[in-house]
Amino acid sequence: MSDDLDPRILAKWLLGSLDSDEQRVLDRWLAADPARAVELAQARELWRRAGEVARAQAVQPDAHEALRWAGIIGRIREQDAPPSTRRTGRPLTLELPRRRRPVERWVAAAVLVIAAGGGLWALTHHGKERQLAEVPPPMRTYETARGERAEFRLGDGTRVMLNVASRIRVPADFGARVRDVYLEGGAYFEVVHDSTRPFAVHAGDIVARDLGTEFTVGAYPEQRHARVVVRQGLVALHRAAAEDTGGGATVHPGQQGRLDDGGTPKVQRADTTAEFAWTGGTLVFDGVPLRDALLQLGRWFDLEFRLSADSLGRIHLAATLTNQPTDDALRFLAASLGLRSERRGRVVTFYPAFDGSVP
Amino acid sequence: MERAWIEGIVAGDESAFEALFRCYNRELFRFALKMTGSPDDAEDVVQAVFVAVWQNRASWVIRSGLRVYLFAAVRNRILQDIRNGQVRRRLEPDVLTFSTGYPSAPFRSPDQMVQQADFAAALAQAVAALPPRCREAFVLTREHGMTYAEAAATMGISPHTVMVQIGRALAALRKSLAPFLVALLLVR
Numbered sequence: 245m246s247d248d249l250d251p252r253i254l255a256k257w258l259l260g261s262l263d264s265d266e267q268r269v270l271d272r273w274l275a276a277d278p279a280r281a282v283e284l285a286q287a288r289e290l291w292r293r294a295g296e297v298a299r300a301q302a303v304q305p306d307a308h309e310a311l312r313w314a315g316i317i318g319r320i321r322e323q324d325a326p327p328s329t330r331r332t333g334r335p336l337t338l339e340l341p342r343r344r345r346p347v348e349r350w351v352a353a354a355v356l357v358i359a360a361g362g363g364l365w366a367l368t369h370h371g372k373e374r375q376l377a378e379v380p381p382p383m384r385t386y387e388t389a390r391g392e393r394a395e396f397r398l399g400d401g402t403r404v405m406l407n408v409a410s411r412i413r414v415p416a417d418f419g420a421r422v423r424d425v426y427l428e429g430g431a432y433f434e435v436v437h438d439s440t441r442p443f444a445v446h447a448g449d450i451v452a453r454d455l456g457t458e459f460t461v462g463a464y465p466e467q468r469h470a471r472v473v474v475r476q477g478l479v480a481l482h483r484a485a486a487e488d489t490g491g492g493a494t495v496h497p498g499q500q501g502r503l504d505d506g507g508t509p510k511v512q513r514a515d516t517t518a519e520f521a522w523t524g525g526t527l528v529f530d531g532v533p534l535r536d537a538l539l540q541l542g543r544w545f546d547l548e549f550r551l552s553a554d555s556l557g558r559i560h561l562a563a564t565l566t567n568q569p570t571d572d573a574l575r576f577l578a579a580s581l582g583l584r585s586e587r588r589g590r591v592v593t594f595y596p597a598f599d600g601s602v603p
Numbered sequence: 604m605e606r607a608w609i610e611g612i613v614a615g616d617e618s619a620f621e622a623l624f625r626c627y628n629r630e631l632f633r634f635a636l637k638m639t640g641s642p643d644d645a646e647d648v649v650q651a652v653f654v655a656v657w658q659n660r661a662s663w664v665i666r667s668g669l670r671v672y673l674f675a676a677v678r679n680r681i682l683q684d685i686r687n688g689q690v691r692r693r694l695e696p697d698v699l700t701f702s703t704g705y706p707s708a709p710f711r712s713p714d715q716m717v718q719q720a721d722f723a724a725a726l727a728q729a730v731a732a733l734p735p736r737c738r739e740a741f742v743l744t745r746e747h748g749m750t751y752a753e754a755a756a757t758m759g760i761s762p763h764t765v766m767v768q769i770g771r772a773l774a775a776l777r778k779s780l781a782p783f784l785v786a787l788l789l790v791r
């Protein structure tokens with residue numbers, strides 16, 4: 245816009261609210277140079293497009309909402325509750341394991357949409373080269389740290405809850421033809437079924453293909469085989485390497501599927517209440533040896549668990565941990581194991597309850 | 604609805620507080636991100652504003668609309684943090700574009716996505732380069748759909764000044780986005 249058009253007149257013109265004096269000023273300005281009509285048309289187009297972009301952004305999922313809420317509740321609690329009342333006097337419910345310093349943790353971990361390989365920035369700048377060179381599409385990464393979970397929706401409306409210390413990668417062209425995601429750790433999916441664009445989770449040694457479902461997938465590093473548990477609908481389970489060669493299995497509600505050591509899909513009954521409990525902020529142990537539960541506990545609370553003696557690892561843990569402050573949960577854990585726990589910073593050690601030695 | 608939320612929050616009703624959060628947190632975050640250029644700072648500010656709402660609920664007086672109140676609270680806190688040196692202006696293009704253009708249903712072809720993302724990214728960069736007041740006026744009215752009067756109340760200036768800032772913003776954006784605009788006008 246040439247300098248001589250009053251910016252206020254431009255702004256009012258966009259709204260169609262010029263009075264007659266202002267209209268005359270505009271008309272005079274336009275008449276002075278034919279190019280000014282183009283400038284004005286460009287300004288209107290810019291205004292319109294900016295509105296479109298804003299509306300498109302407004303409906304996008306915000307992966308940070310759950311953590312934002314948790315951060316607010318964490319801050320309120322820290323400022324509100326004297327330590328002695330924390331156990332019973334919780335002013336609000338919190339869906340995540342307790343966080344110490346919400347903001348710093350945000351910086352450290354959160355569910356950052358990481359521009360792995362570039363994200364949209366790369367898409368913008370390399371889009372044209374990509375069409376020529378067939379570079380694999382950039383991945384968008386959602387990540388949770390230990391002690392953190394997250395909930396968000398993918399572009400197709402599929403709801404995802406990411407368990408602690410997990411990562412999911414989504415190709416930038418997700419949904420264009422297929423809907424493939426790549427998981428490390430654990431996640432719950434509520435898939436919007438669309439047979440023309442199959443949804444598939446690649447995790448560890450399996451591919452779980454949705455046939456209209458709610459299911460969880462677990463592929464943590466210590467698991468020899470990734471596992472899918474179905475609550476509703478059907479999941480087709482395949483070996484990751486041999487997806488197209490058939491030989492898959494169908495996992496029904498109430499069942500879990502994984503590969504056996506020979507690489508053959510194997511379907512068994514599953515306790516879905518326990519398997520899906522984490523999505524509601526509850527950790528359920530159903531009589532597993534303590535040694536096997538330690539890694540999971542460590543991820544959940546972002547602590548390191550140790551045993552004063554290896555033999556303690558054989559004790560079976562049957563406990564349900566709901567949302568509660570970490571130290572309360574630790575006391576409860578120790579009590580249900582018949583052990584004593586000592587916490588030093590981020591390290592928690594279990595001792596026999598009546599061990600004569602002083603830790 | 605707003606009345607009920609305000610009364611609920613003043614009375615200590617947690618569900619009213621959560622409803623308020625669910626309704627406004629996303630757009631407040633987008634606004635704060637545009638203002639600070641940093642997701643961490645934006646997150647911090649939005650959380651702090653909601654915490655303050657809850658903790659000052661007993662003495663909470665809303666004169667304007669709730670939405671304008673919350674935007675103004677975010678804005679004032681950012682300006683205060685900038686004065687205190689707690690927030691640096693970090694308007695790097697990649698920070699501003701990371702949240703744009705992700706495909707939501709209905710699905711678009713990759714070509715359309717690239718085109719749309721191109722414009723969205725260029726716009727975000729150009730908006731980030733505007734003088735602060737211009738940027739605020741533009742972001743509030745265009746990206747958050749506020750009227751001139753609402754933007755004026757949020758910014759604590761007159762509607763007249765908002766219009767001047769928007770006119771300036773448009774003139775500057777038109778220049779920096781001229782190549783796009785030529786192409787867009789040709790296409791249509």
